[in-house]
Amino acid sequence: MIGGRDVRTCKRCAASRCRYEIRLSVFPSMPILPSIVEIKTPDLDPVPGFPRLELSNLFNVAEWQHEIPWQPFKDGLEIYRLYGDGQSGPTAALIRFKKAGKVPFHAHTGFEHILILAGVQRDQNSAATPGTLIINPPGTAHSVVGDAGCIVLAIYEKPVEFLAEPEKASD
Numbered sequence: 001m002i003g004g005r006d007v008r009t010c011k012r013c014a015a016s017r018c019r020y021e022i023r024l025s026v027f028p029s030m031p032i033l034p035s036i037v038e039i040k041t042p043d044l045d046p047v048p049g050f051p052r053l054e055l056s057n058l059f060n061v062a063e064w065q066h067e068i069p070w071q072p073f074k075d076g077l078e079i080y081r082l083y084g085d086g087q088s089g090p091t092a093a094l095i096r097f098k099k100a101g102k103v104p105f106h107a108h109t110g111f112e113h114i115l116i117l118a119g120v121q122r123d124q125n126s127a128a129t130p131g132t133l134i135i136n137p138p139g140t141a142h143s144v145v146g147d148a149g150c151i152v153l154a155i156y157e158k159p160v161e162f163l164a165e166p167e168k169a170s171d
Contacts, residue, residue, distance in 0.1 A: 076101025119150030
């Protein structure tokens with residue numbers, strides 16, 4: 001530790017001339033745009049750092065989910081927006097199925113990327129487990145169910161449009 005900062009030597013080149021700084025962000029004190037962290041290494045171009053959101057240990061989110069300031073979303077679901085408002089433009093959010101729940105039938109007006117972090121999420125195409133990345137293209141529509149404890153990272157370029165449930169085919 002140097003002045004309250006964790007400054008280490010690069011393991012890749014093991015050279016003392018190549019140093020980098022680590023700042024760990026832990027919820028709930030992590031601001032939406034955390035402080036700038038500059039990586040000091042001769043291999044990088046000499047440009048200033050910039051504010052960004054960085055989530056570490058994301059595949060173990062189930063272990064620290066209680067530190068996230070979740071907000072109500074849909075019945076049985078909670079959301080933590082990383083950026084965007086879900087009404088216009090791109091959005092990224094963590095979504096948690098607090099209890100077994102359902103994301104209502106919706107259409108994708110742009111690409112939607114879903115990364116399963118914990119639990120199982122299902123739609124008409126598959127049952128997705130942790131580590132699965134799903135990319136739903138524009139013009140597709142579905143509803144999603146998840147087991148209690150399922151947590152996903154949802155990133156979409158345009159808001160989804162919630163629709164009325166489709167009529168079930170009669171026998």
